[in-house]
Amino acid sequence: MASYVFYSFWQIEFTGLMALTTxxxxxxxxxxxxxxxxxxxxxxxxxSIGSNIAMLFMFKYFDFLMGxxxxxxxxxxxxxxxxxxxxxxxxxxxxxxxxxxxxxSYVMDVYRxxxxxxxxxxxxxxxxxFFPQLVAGPIERFHHLYNQLHTKYQPLWEDLRNAARLLIYxxxxxVCIADNLAEIVDTYYQNNAAYTAGSTWxxxxxxxxxxxxxxxxxSLLAQGSALLFGIKLMDNFNKPYVSKSIxxxxxxxxxxxxxxxxDYLFIPLGGNxxxxxxxxFAVMIVFFxxxxxxxxxxxxxxxxxxxGVLYLFDRFIFSKIKLxxxxxxxxxxxxxxxxxxxxxxxxxxxxxxxxxxxFHSLLGxxxxxxxxxxxxxxxxxxxxxxxxxxxxxxxxxxxxFQKFHxxxxxxxxxxxxxxxxxxxxxxxxxxxxxxx
Amino acid sequence: MDIIKKILWRFLFAIGLFFxxxxxYSKYQFxxxxxxxxxxxxxxxxxxxxxxxxxxxxxxxxxxxPWTDTFTYSISxxxxxxxxxxxxxxxxxxxxxxxxxxxxxxxxxxxxxKRTLVITLNMRTCGPSAMFSGNEASNxxxxxxxxxxxxxxxxxxxxxxxxxxxxxxxxERLKFQYWRTRALNKNGFENPDxxxxxxxxxxxxxxxxxxxxxxxxxxxxxxxxxxDGSNDRVQDLDQMVKKCKKQGVNLLFxxxxxxxxxxxxxxxxxxxxxxxxxxxxxxNRYSKMGATVINNYKNSRSVQYTDQWYPTEHLNxxxxxxxxxxxxxxxxxxxxxxxxxxxxxxxxxxxxQPMADTMLKQLGIWH
Numbered sequence: 133m134a135s136y137v138f139y140s141f142w143q144i145e146f147t148g149l150m151a152l153t154t155x156x157x158x159x160x161x162x163x164x165x166x167x168x169x170x171x172x173x174x175x176x177x178x179x180s181i182g183s184n185i186a187m188l189f190m191f192k193y194f195d196f197l198m199g200x201x202x203x204x205x206x207x208x209x210x211x212x213x214x215x216x217x218x219x220x221x222x223x224x225x226x227x228x229x230x231x232x233x234x235x236x237s238y239v240m241d242v243y244r245x246x247x248x249x250x251x252x253x254x255x256x257x258x259x260x261x262f263f264p265q266l267v268a269g270p271i272e273r274f275h276h277l278y279n280q281l282h283t284k285y286q287p288l289w290e291d292l293r294n295a296a297r298l299l300i301y302x303x304x305x306x307v308c309i310a311d312n313l314a315e316i317v318d319t320y321y322q323n324n325a326a327y328t329a330g331s332t333w334x335x336x337x338x339x340x341x342x343x344x345x346x347x348x349x350x351s352l353l354a355q356g357s358a359l360l361f362g363i364k365l366m367d368n369f370n371k372p373y374v375s376k377s378i379x380x381x382x383x384x385x386x387x388x389x390x391x392x393x394x395d396y397l398f399i400p401l402g403g404n405x406x407x408x409x410x411x412x413f414a415v416m417i418v419f420f421x422x423x424x425x426x427x428x429x430x431x432x433x434x435x436x437x438x439x440g441v442l443y444l445f446d447r448f449i450f451s452k453i454k455l456x457x458x459x460x461x462x463x464x465x466x467x468x469x470x471x472x473x474x475x476x477x478x479x480x481x482x483x484x485x486x487x488x489x490x491f492h493s494l495l496g497x498x499x500x501x502x503x504x505x506x507x508x509x510x511x512x513x514x515x516x517x518x519x520x521x522x523x524x525x526x527x528x529x530x531x532x533f534q535k536f537h538x539x540x541x542x543x544x545x546x547x548x549x550x551x552x553x554x555x556x557x558x559x560x561x562x563x564x565x566x567x568x
Numbered sequence: 569m570d571i572i573k574k575i576l577w578r579f580l581f582a583i584g585l586f587f588x589x590x591x592x593y594s595k596y597q598f599x600x601x602x603x604x605x606x607x608x609x610x611x612x613x614x615x616x617x618x619x620x621x622x623x624x625x626x627x628x629x630x631x632x633x634p635w636t637d638t639f640t641y642s643i644s645x646x647x648x649x650x651x652x653x654x655x656x657x658x659x660x661x662x663x664x665x666x667x668x669x670x671x672x673x674x675x676x677x678x679x680x681x682k683r684t685l686v687i688t689l690n691m692r693t694c695g696p697s698a699m700f701s702g703n704e705a706s707n708x709x710x711x712x713x714x715x716x717x718x719x720x721x722x723x724x725x726x727x728x729x730x731x732x733x734x735x736x737x738x739x740e741r742l743k744f745q746y747w748r749t750r751a752l753n754k755n756g757f758e759n760p761d762x763x764x765x766x767x768x769x770x771x772x773x774x775x776x777x778x779x780x781x782x783x784x785x786x787x788x789x790x791x792x793x794x795x796d797g798s799n800d801r802v803q804d805l806d807q808m809v810k811k812c813k814k815q816g817v818n819l820l821f822x823x824x825x826x827x828x829x830x831x832x833x834x835x836x837x838x839x840x841x842x843x844x845x846x847x848x849x850x851x852n853r854y855s856k857m858g859a860t861v862i863n864n865y866k867n868s869r870s871v872q873y874t875d876q877w878y879p880t881e882h883l884n885x886x887x888x889x890x891x892x893x894x895x896x897x898x899x900x901x902x903x904x905x906x907x908x909x910x911x912x913x914x915x916x917x918x919x920x921q922p923m924a925d926t927m928l929k930q931l932g933i934w935h
Contacts, residue, residue, distance in 0.1 A: 214748055222741030289571050296578075307727050542581075549582070550589055553720060554597065556727020558605055560705060562735065 135261035139226070145215070146225040149187065154253075154260045156183045157235040161242045161249040161256075173243060180239040184232040191228055195221045196428035227267035229425055233392055235260050238274040240396050247274055255282060264357035268350050268563055270368040270388035280363045291359050297530040297545075298356030304548040305349030309517050311557025312510045313342035318559070320504055321480065324490055331504035332493040338506075339480050340473040341514060344373065347386070350563045352529065373522055376464040377446040378439065381472060389425075393418045408448065415447075416440045426479070431487055435478035442471050509555055590720035598719040605726065606713035612659050612675050616683070619657030621899065623647065624669050625688035627662040628824055631882035633874040639885050646892030647686075649907045651900055663703050665693040666804040671714040673811050684818040686895055687808070689854075689861070690881055691826055691846050694801040695793045696750075696764075700743035702736035709733070752792060757841055764792050783877050783924065784834045790879045791831060791839055795846045802853070809857045820860040822895050823851055824881045825868035830924060831879075833870075862898050864891050876924035 140147040160180035164173045189197075194217060198204040207213040219225065238259070241247035250256040259278050265271075320327055320335035327335070351368035358365045368387050375381035382390045398418050402410035416437070423436015450464075474494070481487035492498060525532045533541055602609050615622050623629065623644035632640040641649070644658035659672065669687055676683070692698055708731040712722055725731065734742075747764035761767040771784045795802060805821075812819040826847070831839045847865040855861045867890065874882040883891070889907075896904050 211748065215745070218741050218744055218748075222737045222744070287571060289574060292571065292575070311727075546585055549585065552727060553586075553589060553724050554593060554727075556724075558709065558726050560709075560729035560733040560735070 135258065135263040135266060138263040139261065139266060142226055143219070143223065145219065146228075149191070149225055149228075150231060150261060151257070153184060153187055153232060153235055154257050156180060157239050157260075158250070158253050158256045161239050162251070164239065164242050165249045177239060177243045181236060184236050188228060188232055190216055191219060191225050193424075193428045230269045230271055231260050231266060233389075233425075234271050237271070237392060237396060241274060250274075250278070258282075262358070262363075264354045264363075265365055268347070268354070269386075270351060270354065270366050271392050272365060272388065276366065277363070283362075285362050288362065291362055294530040295356045295359035297533050298352045298359065300545055300548050300552075301529045302349045302352030302356055303552050305345040305352065305517070306563070307349075307556040308513050308548075308551045310342050310346035310349055311559070311561050312507075312513065312555070313338045313345065314561040315557050315559055316504060316506055316510070317342055317480070318561075321486075323502075324486065324493065325498065325500055326502045327493070327498070327500040327504060328502065329493055329496045329498055331500070331502065332490060332498065334504050334506075336473055336477060336490070336494065338514075340373075340469070340476055341518070343476065343479070344369075345517065346561075346563055367528060371521065371526075373469050374465055375468050376461060377451065377468055378442040378471065379446055381468055382439070382443070389422070393422060397421060411447075412444055415443050419443065429482070430484055431478045431481050434484070434487070435475055438475040438478060439472075442475070513551065513555065586720065590718050593723060594719045598723070601723060601726075602713055606710040608659070608661055608710060609675075609713045612672050612714065615657035615659045616676055618655060619683065620654050621647070621651070621656045621684045621686060623656060623658040623660075623686045624664070624672065625658070625660050626664040626690060626693070626881075627660075628688060628690065628881035628883060629658060629660040631874060631880075632888075633882070633884040635874075637885040641885065641888070643888045643892045643895075646889045646907075647896055650892060650896040650904045652905060653903060654900070663698070663701060663707060665690070665698060665707075666801045666808065668707055668711055668714075670804045670808050670811070671711045673808065673815075673817075674715050676815060676817065678815075682816070682818070684820060684899060685812065686820045686822060686899075689805075689821045689823040689850055691824070691843065691850065691865070692790050692879065692881070694795055694799055694846070694850075695790055696743050696746040697789050699800060700739040700746070702739055704739060705731075705733050705735065746793075747789075750793065752794070752842070755794065757794065757845075759838060764788060767792065779877075780834070783830070786878045787831050787834055787839060791826070791843050791846075793846070794842060795849045802850075805850075805854065806857070809854060809859050813858065818860075820862065820895065820898065821850075821854050822862040822891065823847060823865050824891075825864050825866070825872075825883070825887065826881070827868065827870060827873050827879050828866060829868075829870035830873075833925060860898055862894050864894060867891075867894075870925050871923060 136147055136151075139150065157180050160176045163176040167173055167176070194204070204217065208217050238247065238256075242249045250259070255278075258281055259272075259274060262272070262277060262281065317335050317339045320331060324332070324335075348369045355365045355367075366388055370384040370387065372381050372385035375384055398414050401414035401417055403414060404411045419436040419440030420433065421436070422439070423433040426432045426435065446468075450467075477487050477490045477494075481490060493500065533544070536544075625643065629644055630642040642658065642660070644656055644660070648654075648656040666687075709726065709729075712725050712731055715722065744765070747768070750764070751762060752759040752764065752767070753762055759767070761770055767788055768785060771781055771788065774781060776784070797803070797806075809819060811817075826843055828840060828843060831843055847863070851861050851863045851865070868883070868887055870876075872884045872887040873880070874884065893904070
């Protein structure tokens with residue numbers, strides 16, 4: 133109930149949409165369990181998947197795929213369907229890509245016999261709509277979240293304390309790092325042709341940390357909020373920028389989505405057990421879908437496809453070089469980070485021509501003369517974050533903080549709180565992953 | 569109980585930290601943040617501190633016609649010429665609207681001085697195009713500083729984006745929703761298209777010249793709406809009247825002219841009916857509520873507008889002076905001095921402004 137109230141604060145219409153998806157998947161789950169005929173199970177499964185894809189299509193991909201076609205025009209002529217088109221065109225229902233995937237995972241688990249379906253609709257609704265992770269993940273699995281949701285709540289000091297740590301650090305990452313970097317990156321992208329090649333490299337580097345701090349910060353806030361209620365959400369990040377290869381990177385970045393794709397798309401498509409051709413095919417399909425999942429835009433598809441290509445390059449070519457020394461490891465880390473950073477140009481650009489301009493500029497092909505400026509305090513904050521996250525902290529931040537003496541801990545918390553209060557970015561940048 | 573005690577201790581620590589930080593922030597950083605994030609705030613403080621009459625308006629105050637205006641005095645400048653004995657100050661910025669003026673009233677000093685506020689009533693700012701403008705988030709961000717709250721709290725609100733921070737796409741959706749759902753043929757109005765959306769489609773697919781279609785599209789978007797008490801801007805204006813009454817501030821609204829001639833030319837009575845109704849609605853509502861209302865809505869000719877192809881209230885010097893005169897007459901009828909309007913609007917013979925009516929006549933378009 134609280135989750136629905138929370139969700140309806142933004143757009144009340146979207147609450148109905150989420151309820152509809154939930155009811156369909158709940159019913160399909162029950163029907164799959166009841167029927168013994170395999171063909172019927174499959175029909176119910178596809179009904180559920182189809183309804184979720186239809187929702188995503190209407191609200192996320194309709195404008196991208198249908199644009200100004202006569203069908204689109206006809207639908208826009210009727211008030212009954214026009215609001216859907218408007219919503220999809222201008223404001224995506226928050227978290228639609230997350231809760232539909234969470235719901236699909238439940239139905240798939242029931243279909244595979246790995247999960248007994250929930251018989252109480254309200255309880256199932258609480259799983260799909262659990263508010264801390266509703267709008268941008270982590271995409272939780274039923275068996276992990278459900279039991280926690282319906283265990284009697286007993287406030288534990290340990291949980292509250294860890295929750296506070298996660299919330300403070302998450303806010304620090306979002307408000308101080310991501311929002312301040314966003315201002316600089318946005319300045320660049322508003323007029324990218326006017327900047328020098330050096331500034332383009334700088335903007336590309338900063339964006340890599342903006343999107344990381346933004347989404348990592350969100351994930352910590354989600355974990356912290358859930359922990360206030362005694363619920364432990366899965367970790368969504370695990371030091372992705374120290375990865376030595378792209379396959380490893382995707383095991384550390386947006387873990388809940390990567391594992392979702394692994395379990396519900398990559399393995400059913402053949403996975404890595406049927407030879408290199410099937411593997412390559414499955415990888416490309418997964419990354420193409422992942423790109424499309426990120427946004428109804430050609431640039432996002434190219435982002436996904438480029439990740440797929442890099443993944444295969446690492447898997448089939450680069451991983452063959454077996455060297456065991458520190459320098460080689462550092463080189464691999466640098467290579468992985470740099471390649472990911474460069475492909476993020478697709479992620480950040482709104483159009484293909486824009487991304488192509490940025491790539492040209494990265495190669496020095498630009499007539500721009502403007503230099504991108506970074507305020508000193510942003511530089512210091514970023515340096516602190518990079519040193520902490522990439523070189524010092526090896527575990528989750530709340531666990532790491534426990535190691536320190538009371539005075540050091542509290543000094544660190546106070547410093548982070550003061551940074552949030554005094555140095556937060558002024559321009560409103562919604563969480564990057566809210567748009568998905 | 570133990571948990572509550574622990575939480576309480578930490579809460580007290582946070583409060584202590586807040587007040588210490590607030591002390592240092594107010595002293596060293598707040599003025600810099602005001603200069604950085606709310607450039608108008610300083611002007612508002614100065615205007616309220618120094619003015620007997622404070623003119624609050626949007627771009628209509630200061631815009632001028634580069635083709636005809638030798639003198640670029642603003643409306644408030646002209647007012648100062650008419651009333652040299654009075655100290656007149658102004659708060660002007662493009663895309664300001666009643667919602668922001670209302671927040672600015674928070675900064676009125678409580679010094680017992682008698683002040684008069686002259687506030688622009690711009691009909692268009694009450695319509696969907698202006699209400700759901702993409703600039704609004706930055707306006708609202710600046711408006712965070714129009715308050716008497718603790719400075720650090722304002723900074724926290726800024727960091728947390730605690731203001732109407734809808735992004736341009738969300739506002740665009742609300743605008744389209746407004747055009748699609750608000751009926752134009754209610755309350756005795758006649759309009760065969762029913763909504764702005766349908767009307768705009770007719771314009772887009774009509775066989776009229778492109779020039780006409782662009783102009784008609786803009787005029788419909790800006791003026792085809794029906795005002796009532798539920799309109800956000802109207803509610804802001806209501807609040808302003810109440811607040812000024814409470815604080816003993818003399819309030820004068822002046823209803824700006826709208827380019828009625830062109831609306832008439834494009835669509836005859838079909839568009840004019842809404843404009844006239846809305847102008848009457850505003851003038852009557854605030855007269856009844858006890859504010860002085862100067863109604864200049866019909867006092868303009870198409871030639872007096874700087875923007876000929878798009879409806880704005882950017883007026884030439886002649887009209888700005890006339891408006892200033894009408895306001896001053898309402899404020900202090902016996903104190904006006906004579907100024908020499910004939911030298912204040914000397915057209916530049918070198919350049920001629922392309923007039924929309926000439927063009928439309930040449931195209932053979934008369935409704």
